[in-house]
Amino acid sequence: MSIKVYGFWRSIASFRIRVALKLKALPFEEISIDILQGKQFEPGYDAVNPEHVVPTFIHDGHSLYQSLAIMEYLDDIKPTPRLLPDDVKERAYARSLALMTIADAHPLTVPRVRKHLAGSFGADAHAIEAWVTHWTVEGLAAYERFLERRKPAPFALGKEVGLADICIAGQVVGAQYVKVELDAYPLVKSISDRCFALPEFKSSRPFEQPDYKAAGGKH
Amino acid sequence: MSIKVYGFWRSIASFRIRVALKLKALPFEEISIDILQGKQFEPGYDAVNPEHVVPTFIHDGHSLYQSLAIMEYLDDIKPTPRLLPDDVKERAYARSLALMTIADAHPLTVPRVRKHLAGSFGADAHAIEAWVTHWTVEGLAAYERFLERRKPAPFALGKEVGLADICIAGQVVGAQYVKVELDAYPLVKSISDRCFALPEFKSSRPFEQPDYKAAGGKH
Known part of the structure; x- marks a missing residue:
């Protein structure tokens, strides 16, 4: 399983994803997109994420967007330990x-x-x-x-x-x-x-x- | 089953909940909180929703907040028709x-x-x-x-x-x-x-x- 995250140190949404991946003990590579310098608006990143925000999450070549959707997905693909309760x-x-x-x-x-x-x-x-x-x-x-x-x-x-x-x-x-x-x-x-x-x-x-x-x- | 929604005509989050409830064919009562006039900040509504936003969703006396959480909940309690795909x-x-x-x-x-x-x-x-x-x-x-x-x-x-x-x-x-x-x-x-x-x-x-x-x- 290969997981890549386009994120940025200062991004709170990227922070959420980092924590979630670590709680799940899923190894990942983080690629830095400097959103303070506007790198998220460059054509190269538009190809990665047409919303021009971080994080973008790529699981075996499949892209997902938005930190909450990504955390829910992590719970779906690796249920233990759970991020969301069962009830x-x-x-x-x-x-x-x-x-x-x-x-x-x-x-x-x-x-x-x-x-x-x-x-x-x-x-x-x-x-x-x-x-x-x-x-x-x-x-x-x-x-x-x-x-x-x-x-x-x-x-x-x-x-x-x-x-x-x-x-x-x-x-x-x-x-x-x-x-x-x-x-x-x-x-x-x-x-x-x-x-x-x-x-x-x-x-x-x-x-x-x-x-x-x-x-x-x-x- | 009793469903009450504190919402407002102009609120787009309230719009989402209305549509979701109607797609599920779940009857509900909507109580208007005039967020243009600041009614969401009054003590009466603080008791309903300490974040002071609409919508608030109340299912048989149990309160839920935030339109996405509410729509996910509707899919959980009444899976057909689905709002979220199975895959x-x-x-x-x-x-x-x-x-x-x-x-x-x-x-x-x-x-x-x-x-x-x-x-x-x-x-x-x-x-x-x-x-x-x-x-x-x-x-x-x-x-x-x-x-x-x-x-x-x-x-x-x-x-x-x-x-x-x-x-x-x-x-x-x-x-x-x-x-x-x-x-x-x-x-x-x-x-x-x-x-x-x-x-x-x-x-x-x-x-x-x-x-x-x-x-x-x-x-």
């Missing part, structure tokens, strides 16, 4: 939590949006950081409110780490980019701390990636 | 297409984002419409490029209408809000035309909803 209501809750960052908080903070803010509204670096911080905090706060109603035990769905935790950890990665502390979100923090104690999460962090290090650690 | 790679492709609007195009155009553009950058109505139009067109163009590589036959995944088509149709609903014509996106248009020829889609359109009509048809 139908629990699966739905895991997906609900996952989508709060995937469909609501994270899309507002990606490079093409930051760039368009600058182009459309003349937003400077400070204003763009304030924008990213706002939506990052909104996402953390929404998670905290959900976790208050159903406490981590110790992960979001219970004893096993899974899809929801990967997505919450990704939201925390985004918080670190804009230096948002987690003190106001203790339940998010408790999940994040448990996640990042695991080698699969730790080694998937942006600043641990070879393309970050190759770029001289600039971000 | 693992095909399921992944359906989810990939779904997430291009759910995770990329649509989140950039919702009321809380439009409002924050006004608050943060002093964006006026014209600038906000230009922003929404930009991301709407980006989403349509990405779909068109994918559909060029795998032609609709006649729906996105083949003979049966499903999850990907619902999401593509939702993107077209968004295009209608900002008066983007589909001439440049003929494959998107072919799927949309087939979808809106079906009564389940037709009756789910925003301007057909009772809360739109009750508001005197203003938008």
Whole structure:
């Protein structure tokens, strides 16, 4: 089985895929597409992914797109350990939590949006950081409110780490980019701390990636 | 079985759920939460959905959130007709297409984002419409490029209408809000035309909803 991932060190969606693959113990090769430099819009990458985003996941020559679809696929092709619970209501809750960052908080903070803010509204670096911080905090706060109603035990769905935790950890990665502390979100923090104690999460962090290090650690 | 949906006529995520429920022939009650007036942030609705978004789906008292999670759940509790194909790679492709609007195009155009553009950058109505139009067109163009590589036959995944088509149709609903014509996106248009020829889609359109009509048809 050959797995290739077109990703980028700073991409939170790429982070999710890295963690999922490592939890599944599936070896993969990651090819770096510098989305800060706009490499995702070049013709070579258009052939790989016509949406011009990362990650793209290629399994034995078959391409898949979108981090949630890829994580679900991994659960389908290698069910153990499971990322989504078996129970139908629990699966739905895991997906609900996952989508709060995937469909609501994270899309507002990606490079093409930051760039368009600058182009459309003349937003400077400070204003763009304030924008990213706002939506990052909104996402953390929404998670905290959900976790208050159903406490981590110790992960979001219970004893096993899974899809929801990967997505919450990704939201925390985004918080670190804009230096948002987690003190106001203790339940998010408790999940994040448990996640990042695991080698699969730790080694998937942006600043641990070879393309970050190759770029001289600039971000 | 009792199904309640907290939604709103203008919400594209609510549109998706309406269509999915109708394709499954599941009766439901829709409760209107006026997200243009900020009703989703009121304490009463916080009790329903701590993320303060629509839709919220309640099945026999059990709450679920996020349109994709809800549509997957509907496939789990009532597998026929299927919204997602059985084949693992095909399921992944359906989810990939779904997430291009759910995770990329649509989140950039919702009321809380439009409002924050006004608050943060002093964006006026014209600038906000230009922003929404930009991301709407980006989403349509990405779909068109994918559909060029795998032609609709006649729906996105083949003979049966499903999850990907619902999401593509939702993107077209968004295009209608900002008066983007589909001439440049003929494959998107072919799927949309087939979808809106079906009564389940037709009756789910925003301007057909009772809360739109009750508001005197203003938008």
